[in-house]
Amino acid sequence: MSLASQNPSSLDLAYRVQSEAVAARFTKLHTRPVILQAEHLSCEFDSERGRVTALRDINVSIHRRELMCVIGPSGCGKSTFARVIAGLQPVSAGRILVDGQPVNGPGPDRGMVFQGYTLFPWLTLTQNVRFGLDMQGRSDGPADREARQWLDLVGLGKFHDSYPHQLSGGMKQRVAIARALAAGPKILLMDEPFGALDPSTRAQMQAHLLEIWRNVDITIVFITHDMDEAILLADRILVLKANPGEVQEFIEVPVPRPRRLDQFATPEFQAMRKHLDSLIHPAPSAGAPDHAPLPFIRLTQAGDDVE
Numbered sequence: 001m002s003l004a005s006q007n008p009s010s011l012d013l014a015y016r017v018q019s020e021a022v023a024a025r026f027t028k029l030h031t032r033p034v035i036l037q038a039e040h041l042s043c044e045f046d047s048e049r050g051r052v053t054a055l056r057d058i059n060v061s062i063h064r065r066e067l068m069c070v071i072g073p074s075g076c077g078k079s080t081f082a083r084v085i086a087g088l089q090p091v092s093a094g095r096i097l098v099d100g101q102p103v104n105g106p107g108p109d110r111g112m113v114f115q116g117y118t119l120f121p122w123l124t125l126t127q128n129v130r131f132g133l134d135m136q137g138r139s140d141g142p143a144d145r146e147a148r149q150w151l152d153l154v155g156l157g158k159f160h161d162s163y164p165h166q167l168s169g170g171m172k173q174r175v176a177i178a179r180a181l182a183a184g185p186k187i188l189l190m191d192e193p194f195g196a197l198d199p200s201t202r203a204q205m206q207a208h209l210l211e212i213w214r215n216v217d218i219t220i221v222f223i224t225h226d227m228d229e230a231i232l233l234a235d236r237i238l239v240l241k242a243n244p245g246e247v248q249e250f251i252e253v254p255v256p257r258p259r260r261l262d263q264f265a266t267p268e269f270q271a272m273r274k275h276l277d278s279l280i281h282p283a284p285s286a287g288a289p290d291h292a293p294l295p296f297i298r299l300t301q302a303g304d305d306v307e
């Protein structure tokens, strides 16, 4: 969809303006086969607080080699969505299709990388990456060579004999990505994978992920609550809202590729950021407090005020 010719008068619609190159990329993207579909997907939980609708009537189609980010406030159902796609969470209604086939449980066509470090501490990096290959019954020599190639791809070939405790957080997540990719999935699900990293490692990992995505035939569903991360990475951003978890908007990111960190200051990036901010942090209505009051417990000496 190109709105470039419509010249929106309102600045709030500036995020919908696409350069010719960006519009052409989206036209090409939409000609790729649909690899992942959510059809009328709903997911409810019973808890002590009553029934929670984590997801309600989600309908989205994602194309092969698309990089989609999912963003929204805490509790809007992002992780539930990833777990449903992974086949780890039963649905209340609707279904997920991968390559046209309904998902009924976990399968090798979907790999997952979580925020926490999930490597096996007693295995070397090669053995960790081999794990997915071993599950497929592959023999030692070729499996080792392939595991080394995946470690090379994430820039950790030199560390093949190291153990996870010898690595930094960013390096561990790179191994987790290599391990997920080694099993040959069609879809890589990433639930806030860089959320625990410091800002500079996080920026390196974002650049790294884009490089991997360019070189591997993989479709990525990337969950984040960081707006800049979503804009930097995504073709399209699925914005969810909470209670119930519903689609608020599915947005084409107007920032051209290849993406670089210095695009943060560009008008396209800023327009997109402003729009996301308005969706995720709507202005409080006049007179309403901007946060819920906290219960007051005084743990200091009377008179020892800091403000």
Ligand SMILES: Nc1ncnc2c1ncn2[C@@H]1O[C@H](COP(=O)(O)OP(=O)(O)OP(=O)(O)O)[C@@H](O)[C@H]1O
Binding pocket: 045, 046, 047, 052, 053, 054, 072, 073, 074, 075, 076, 077, 078, 079, 080, 081, 225
């Ligand atoms: N197993 C469960 N049992 C009961 N309620 C659940 C369960 N899993 C998730 N929920 C509820 O479903 C809603 C969505 O949870 P989910 O973890 O998907 O949110 P999220 O968007 O990933 O949040 P965050 O940004 O904090 O990670 C929340 O209200 C949560 O309390």
Ligand SMILES: [Mg+2]
Binding pocket: 078, 079, 080
């Ligand atoms: Mg979550």
